[in-house]
Amino acid sequence: AQSVTQLDSHVSVSEGTPVLLRCNYSSSYSPSLFWYVQHPNKGLQLLLKYTSAATLVKGINGFEAEFKKSETSFHLTKPSAHMSDAAEYFCVVSELKSNTGKLIFGQGTTLQVKP
Amino acid sequence: EAGVAQSPRYKIIEKRQSVAFWCNPISGHATLYWYQQILGQGPKLLIQFQNNGVVDDSQLPKDRFSAERLKGVDSTLKIQPAKLEDSAVYLCASSLARDSTSYEQYFGPGTRLTVT
Numbered sequence A: 001a002q003s004v005t006q007l008d009s010h011v012s013v014s015e016g017t018p019v020l021l022r023c024n025y026s027s028s029y030s031p032s033l034f035w036y037v038q039h040p041n042k043g044l045q046l047l048l049k050y051t052s053a054a055t056l057v058k059g060i061n062g063f064e065a066e067f068k069k070s071e072t073s074f075h076l077t078k079p080s081a082h083m084s085d086a087a088e089y090f091c092v093v094s095e096l097k098s099n100t101g102k103l104i105f106g107q108g109t110t111l112q113v114k115p
Numbered sequence B: 001e002a003g004v005a006q007s008p009r010y011k012i013i014e015k016r017q018s019v020a021f022w023c024n025p026i027s028g029h030a031t032l033y034w035y036q037q038i039l040g041q042g043p044k045l046l047i048q049f050q051n052n053g054v055v056d057d058s059q060l061p062k063d064r065f066s067a068e069r070l071k072g073v074d075s076t077l078k079i080q081p082a083k084l085e086d087s088a089v090y091l092c093a094s095s096l097a098r099d100s101t102s103y104e105q106y107f108g109p110g111t112r113l114t115v116t
Helices: none
Strands: A003-006 A010-014 A019-021 A023-026 A032-038 A044-050 A056-058 A064-068 A073-078 A087-094 A103-105 A109-114 B005-007 B010-013 B019-024 B031-037 B044-050 B053-056 B065-068 B075-079 B088-095 B111-115
Touching (some): A010 A019, A044 A073, B005 B088, B044 B065, B075 B088
Parallel strands (some): A010 A109
Antiparallel strands (some): A032 A087, A056 A064, A064 A073, B019 B075, B031 B044, B031 B088
């Protein structure tokens, strides 16, 4: 069975400093991996996705993530945090079995950005 | 392009009552998903439709939850009777097709249900 583990439930950074949100995955197949962001009272929005092409994936708003098969990781990074980045972030794996497109979400990491 | 619409945005009911949520997906999207997001957790898929047919309802508590997508457009999710543990945000999402590597799922704002 596929699963994702987000290693930090809460991350706090100062504005202008780097962001690192950690995610490990478990999959019997070559996975498709995603990062979604959820701002308060707003719908989930796709930040970026990895689908077996380039291992370094660039997303919206300056975020990027690197797929490391040897470490089964897909950490999300951003060089410089902005106040508007404060939100809940979810690492997600797509269940390839049966090709239903089912998404399996991690528990989420709350990113706090301090001025 | 209009996004995924959901209503109501908030609902408070007592346990054992019934409740229904409505979702209008993005026009032309064949695949529709209902997720349950309990506080402090990631969303969990309840049911997935492809047009008006069910693709996956393996995690839907069928003794109390039901969903339909008549005509392959709008969808309704119902809970009857509600339990305290059903308190959660119910998210609707839609996509052009069910291949999640090729077609992004677009999420609505959700309905926050509180069962007292």
